[in-house]
Amino acid sequence: MTTRPEDSLADLDPFDIFDAEAARLDRYFSGLDEEGWRRPSRAEGWSVRDVLAHLAGEELYNHACLDGDLDGFTATLRREGVGEGFDGFNEWCVARRRDLPVHEVLQEWRRENGDTRARMRALGRDASLRTLAGPYPVGSQTFHYDSEYATHADDVGAPVTPDEADRRFHWRARVGLFALAEKEDSEVHAELAGERVVVRAYGTTEELPLPVFVEATVGRLPGDHPMDPRLRDALRCLA
Known part of the structure; x- marks a missing residue:
């Protein structure tokens, strides 16, 4: 029997990890003052606030995958004049939120990501999700989200306990x-x-x-x- 790469993670729950890393970011964001939002992050060229805007904005793609509406997603990017690839999409997500009150961006991220996490968990790790790279297991996609959230938590300096x-x-x-x-x-x-x-x-x-x-x-x-x-x-x- 062929061993799939995702089999190596069978004992890990991707949805629990996703929830934990989202909660870490939320706790950190909730305690920031204006100076904290302006502080440079470890993500090159982005402030802490920009990282939040990126996380909020990318939910457009996450929901398009869950809704099976990638055609609508790509049409939106074309209409907005967004450049090719995810770098252009990421910068667009950040730029269009720079003039919004930060509490609105935080509320948007909480709402949209909460929906993503709930829907991914409800589908289950063995379900298939349509992505721009083709059909992909929900569990595997969630592990990618887990890594991204942990990386951005470190980018902004969200605390991790020694335990x-x-x-x-x-x-x-x-x-x-x-x-x-x-x-x-x-x-x-x-x-x-x-x-x-x-x-x-x-x-x-x-x-x-x-x-x-x-x-x-x-x-x-x-x-x-x-x-x-x-x-x-x-x-x-x-x-």
């Missing part, structure tokens, strides 16, 4: 391994070995601590990190 940090790095590393396994053209072989990920690529073997591997998979390694640029590019597999 949950290790567990969080473990599930994030496993989701990264899953995403790497999905890449048919990947030149990287990686596997979890305790508190490290063993990576074989380009004729070499490296043992990466979980935090380093996780940051590599989401493109958040510092610019001066000594990792081989080829490996850095190959490991990036999540938004």
Whole structure:
């Protein structure tokens, strides 16, 4: 029997993780003052407020997938003159919310993401979702959302308690391994070995601590990190 990449995550509940990371962001956003909203985030070129606007705006795509209306989604982007690819969509989402009161953007995100999380959970992990990349399992898509929310929580500095940090790095590393396994053209072989990920690529073997591997998979390694640029590019597999 063929083993699917998503089988490696069978013991994790993607919906519980999604709820937990959304709650982390909500707690953090709820306590910000004006200065906190203006503070630069770790996402290049974005303030903390811009990260919130991105999260609120991308629900247009999430709901289009759930509604089976990707044609309507792409028509909206064409009508608005949005450039090709998700970079253009992301910048459009941020720009169109910059003049709105931040409490309205926060309410929008809470409402729309709450709906997304409830509907994804109701469908169940084995259901199929129509995405721009084609039909895709709901559970797998939710794991991608989990990673994105955890990444943006770190981008804005949302607190992670010492008690949950290790567990969080473990599930994030496993989701990264899953995403790497999905890449048919990947030149990287990686596997979890305790508190490290063993990576074989380009004729070499490296043992990466979980935090380093996780940051590599989401493109958040510092610019001066000594990792081989080829490996850095190959490991990036999540938004």
